[in-house]
Amino acid sequence: MKLPDKTCAIEAPIAGIKDGDTVMVGGFGVPGTPMALIHALLAHGARNLTLIKNDANEPGMGIDHLLQSGQVSRLITTHLGLNSNAIALMNTGQLEVEFNAQGILAERIRAGGAGIGAVLSDIGIETELAEGKQRVEMAGKSYLVEPALRADVALIHADCADSYGNLAYVATARNFNPLMAMAADCVIAEAERILPLGELGANNVHTPGVFVDHVTELGDLSREYAVVRR
16 A cells, blocks of 8 residues: 655645634744744634644744734643743733643643543642642542643644654654644644655654644745754
8 A cells, every 4th residue: 555645835734724723833942843834824814723832932933923913812831931922912811821831731732642531630739720620539639630632733843754744853842743743633744854755764753644644845944943953
């Protein structure tokens, strides 16, 4: 059986993102953030989006473009500390923000990819992070119920891919991208290089192509990728 070729132009899969969709965006700061896919979504113009991302990037970079364009109504994240624009939008009520401890955000996404409905954790009990969350008691100990997270679409950045969508990441790009690639109905990956099928060794595959729907090659990296140029 011949494996399908999932390579495509960047605009084609982005055009399928609809108003009101939930979109996971990979990245740990700059590393692993799919800058080109973000710009394509900016140009596409889908609005009222819920974004799930570890951080809000910095002003003028990454998802800040989507925040400033007003395309995002809700952000599920761990911190905004590097982005004064995001903080201002939150403080003026233009952006709803749900904060998570970083490990809890990762675990909620992992649970979504694994088909688990929720995870239990004692992290954040008696803090603002626990407000409105269900509690359960087990063996005399209290836990918060942390619902799994899934998305309509995940935007992923990989160092290299093959035409089937097998992906390999570098360094901290592995923190959220692999989890998000398992937790969305449609996965769109950008790769710095796309190799012919069979040239990405099996031991180097971090996300199997079965999870990936579309892959596009970046070519020259823009200035926003400066920190990850190798």
